Amino acid sequence: MHNINRRGFLKGALYSAGGLVLGTSTLARAAEGFAVAKPTDVHLLTSDAAADASFGAGVQLGLPIYQSVTRHQAGTMELLGTMNRLLQQQRPMRLIGLVDDASAELLTATARRLGARMSWLARHSADRHQVRHSAIEGDTSQFDGASQLWAVHLGHQLAGARNSNSLNLPQSLRLEGRFVSFVIEV
Amino acid sequence: MSEQTSTVLPKGVTASEFNTAVEKFRALLGDDNVLVRNDQLTPYKKVMMPRDAAENAPSAAVTATTVEQVQGVVRICNEHKIPVWTISTGNNFGYGSAAPVERGQVVLDLKKMNRIISVDAELGTALVEPGVTYQQLYDYLEENDIPLMLSFSAPSAIAGPLGNTMDRGVGYTPYGEHFLMQCGMEVVLANGDVYRTGMGSVEGDNAWQVFKWGYGPTLDGMFTQANYGICTKMGFWLMPRPPVTKPFEIKFEDETDIADIVEFIRPLRLAQVIPNSVVIAGTLWEAATCDTRRVHYTTEPGATPDEILKQIQKDKDLGAWNVYACLYGTPEQVEVNFNIVKGALKQLGKGKLVTEEEAGGTQPFDYRAKLMTGVPNLQEFGLYNWRGGGGSMWFAPVSQARGSECDKQYALAKDILNKHGLDYVGEFIVGWRDMHHVIDVLYDRSNDEERKRAEACFNELLDEFEKRGYAVYRVNTQFQDRVAQSYGSTKRRLEHTLKRALDPNNILAPGKSGIDLNNDF
Numbered sequence: 001m002h003n004i005n006r007r008g009f010l011k012g013a014l015y016s017a018g019g020l021v022l023g024t025s026t027l028a029r030a031a032e033g034f035a036v037a038k039p040t041d042v043h044l045l046t047s048d049a050a051a052d053a054s055f056g057a058g059v060q061l062g063l064p065i066y067q068s069v070t071r072h073q074a075g076t077m078e079l080l081g082t083m084n085r086l087l088q089q090q091r092p093m094r095l096i097g098l099v100d101d102a103s104a105e106l107l108t109a110t111a112r113r114l115g116a117r118m119s120w121l122a123r124h125s126a127d128r129h130q131v132r133h134s135a136i137e138g139d140t141s142q143f144d145g146a147s148q149l150w151a152v153h154l155g156h157q158l159a160g161a162r163n164s165n166s167l168n169l170p171q172s173l174r175l176e177g178r179f180v181s182f183v184i185e186v
Numbered sequence: 187m188s189e190q191t192s193t194v195l196p197k198g199v200t201a202s203e204f205n206t207a208v209e210k211f212r213a214l215l216g217d218d219n220v221l222v223r224n225d226q227l228t229p230y231k232k233v234m235m236p237r238d239a240a241e242n243a244p245s246a247a248v249t250a251t252t253v254e255q256v257q258g259v260v261r262i263c264n265e266h267k268i269p270v271w272t273i274s275t276g277n278n279f280g281y282g283s284a285a286p287v288e289r290g291q292v293v294l295d296l297k298k299m300n301r302i303i304s305v306d307a308e309l310g311t312a313l314v315e316p317g318v319t320y321q322q323l324y325d326y327l328e329e330n331d332i333p334l335m336l337s338f339s340a341p342s343a344i345a346g347p348l349g350n351t352m353d354r355g356v357g358y359t360p361y362g363e364h365f366l367m368q369c370g371m372e373v374v375l376a377n378g379d380v381y382r383t384g385m386g387s388v389e390g391d392n393a394w395q396v397f398k399w400g401y402g403p404t405l406d407g408m409f410t411q412a413n414y415g416i417c418t419k420m421g422f423w424l425m426p427r428p429p430v431t432k433p434f435e436i437k438f439e440d441e442t443d444i445a446d447i448v449e450f451i452r453p454l455r456l457a458q459v460i461p462n463s464v465v466i467a468g469t470l471w472e473a474a475t476c477d478t479r480r481v482h483y484t485t486e487p488g489a490t491p492d493e494i495l496k497q498i499q500k501d502k503d504l505g506a507w508n509v510y511a512c513l514y515g516t517p518e519q520v521e522v523n524f525n526i527v528k529g530a531l532k533q534l535g536k537g538k539l540v541t542e543e544e545a546g547g548t549q550p551f552d553y554r555a556k557l558m559t560g561v562p563n564l565q566e567f568g569l570y571n572w573r574g575g576g577g578s579m580w581f582a583p584v585s586q587a588r589g590s591e592c593d594k595q596y597a598l599a600k601d602i603l604n605k606h607g608l609d610y611v612g613e614f615i616v617g618w619r620d621m622h623h624v625i626d627v628l629y630d631r632s633n634d635e636e637r638k639r640a641e642a643c644f645n646e647l648l649d650e651f652e653k654r655g656y657a658v659y660r661v662n663t664q665f666q667d668r669v670a671q672s673y674g675s676t677k678r679r680l681e682h683t684l685k686r687a688l689d690p691n692n693i694l695a696p697g698k699s700g701i702d703l704n705n706d707f
């Protein structure tokens with residue numbers, strides 16, 4: 001899967017679908033809270049549809065209104081090909097991802113080989129009973145990790161927004177499974 | 187998130203001493219080749235062992251592009267007593283990945299030294315630098331229409347012949363015992379000398395890649411799985427690509443079949459009827475490599491029950507054991523050998539033979555066939571999604587190629603793994619007369635309780651196997667000192683004597699294979 005979403009477009013779609021409601025105060029705060037305001041390309045990499053939906057929603061909500069995101073949801077080999085292609089373009093970009101363990105090993109190895117900077121790398125494990133996070137690089141206490149909606153909050157934070165506590169989100173964005181999140185900047 | 191500089195230091199080195207060394211690295215290699223920021227070091231910190239990742243965190247990573255630069259790095263390390271951990275392609279997953287054995291070591295990443303120096307199509311030899319990947323070599327052979335075939339480890343596309351052989355890794359063709367096929371090495375010693383093994387020291391010689399032994403002591407093996415030098419070039423042999431390759435599989439229904447399988451394979455392997463490193467893979471290994479996840483069958487913690495394993499076997503049309511082998515040669519040779527295999531199988535009276543045509547491009551047959559015929563792929567990474575959570579340690583005891591031995595090892599390993607709530611995900615790789623019994627101890631690294639269990643499990647595997655006279659051929663960096671103990675103190679004393687003589691400042695990868703002058707030897 002490969003498409004480009006403009007945040008404005010997404011916002012409209014979310015409101016019209018009536019599924020996802022974002023409090024105005026939060027939106028305002030998110031909009032002013034970009035940690036990185038550089039005009040770089042942003043790519044979202046996920047290894048399944050559920051991760052794309054929940055983590056992807058968080059990332060899009062966390063990005064500035066003018067920032068476009070290219071979404072790549074695919075299996076391991078395709079993601080690896082995408083990452084190789086993107087990192088070899090040698091222009092500024094941010095790759096934000098939530099992927100399975102097999103993909104994570106290969107993507108991390110690729111980042112090392114190509115000398116990309118990995119400012120965030122963490123493991124996540126969520127089931128009906130509990131959610132766990134462990135960071136290799138980064139601080140997982142900075143987002144609402146205990147929530148079943150952890151993936152949205154994580155995406156929101158990794159996109160650069162400061163605070164996602166008051167996001168009002170539908171339970172359909174819950175995510176279970178074992179994942180690795182990362183941010184790569186070139 | 188992290189734009190900061192790493193605060194990790196090498197053991198016993200002050201911050202100012204370290205900073206001086208870093209400045210010298212910069213002068214030698216250029217700023218871009220000296221990595222000290224956290225976000226540059228992240229990929230060097232991702233480990234799969236149970237201990238805290240901080241214990242393997244590097245203080246810096248440097249990349250060199252020439253032998254002279256490697257000598258320069260060694261000189262600076264000696265001046266400031268900085269320990270340096272060398273990687274080539276750096277994809278040693280399950281054995282320590284790209285992280286150093288001890289916290290604070292500087293990683294010397296040789297990924298940029300990636301020239302294919304020569305390939306001799308007639309003699310079937312190659313000479314490469316450390317950063318060359320199998321994929322790169324494969325592409326080179328294809329582009330230049332050179333009819334030679336590679337043998338590689340399963341992470342073939344991204345791993346490389348030099349690093350894999352330095353760790354004595356294995357592949358799946360007739361050249362699958364990689365160190366056996368290595369011929370000629372160039373090594374930078376701790377004193378900065380550049381030493382060539384075999385014929386490589388003879389002025390004007392052209393037999394470096396064809397005759398291993400040279401004259402006098404032959405030292406190649408001493409540098410593998412060791413810390414006596416930094417390998418900067420390696421020669422090895424490549425198999426002529428035969429006119430016909432015929433990969434096939436034999437599926438066996440019951441886990442108790444393992445002894446019979448080994449007795450059936452050994453004579454065929456010894457007589458070179460089946461010339462390649464045959465694999466005998468268990469159900470879970472094969473299922474995981476084609477995207478079967480545990481969560482599809484159960485969300486209960488602990489070892490996966492046998493009924494579920496049987497269900498997976500049925501759903502995925504797998505054997506309890508899945509034997510993969512390949513025949514190579516002219517059509518006539520292959521036909522003769524295939525008839526011998528079929529005859530032996532008929533005598534055995536069990537096992538379902540599957541040919542490439544019958545498998546029809548399905549997994550796992552397809553990737554197994556590629557591994558046996560020298561086509562790189564990454565299919566086997568599916569193993570990491572079986573349980574998920576990023577924990578993986580190879581437990582790799584060696585055994586005789588004897589049915590009774592494999593039976594004993596399999597039962598013991600499965601018992602211990604299950605007792606600790608983990609699964610037997612294993613295979614046997616049939617060497618000439620030995621078996622590499624390779625088990626992937628998979629666990630959720632984000633779960634502290636499971637991490638502790640996996641650690642206890644690995645210790646128990648080592649202990650119980652040792653009590654029965656078995657030891658592993660290779661292990662991840664957390665357990666290297668422990669495994670060195672299995673091989674006894676005489677060997678360790680000798681290894682430390684050599685270390686003292688060759689590397690008195692203890693700068694080259696101290697701790698690799700348990701060799702470290704800080705040990706009490």
Ligand SMILES: Cc1cc2nc3c(=O)[nH]c(=O)nc-3n(C[C@H](O)[C@H](O)[C@H](O)COP(=O)(O)OP(=O)(O)OC[C@H]3O[C@@H](n4cnc5c(N)ncnc54)[C@H](O)[C@@H]3O)c2cc1C
Pocket residue numbers: 272273274275276277278279280281282283296316338339340341344345346347348349350352353354355356357415416417418566567568569698
């Ligand atoms: C799914 C999967 C399947 C695997 N299957 C196999 C398999 O079939 N066979 C197998 O052997 N392994 C296998 N592995 C383990 C491992 O990934 C491979 O062995 C891989 O080839 C090692 O990494 P590398 O080739 O990049 O070598 P590197 O990581 O570069 O090197 C390996 C080690 O050798 C030493 N070393 C490297 N370069 C030098 C040097 N220049 N001088 C001195 N010492 C050096 C270092 O200690 C280093 O840690 C598998 C891993 C995975 C994830």
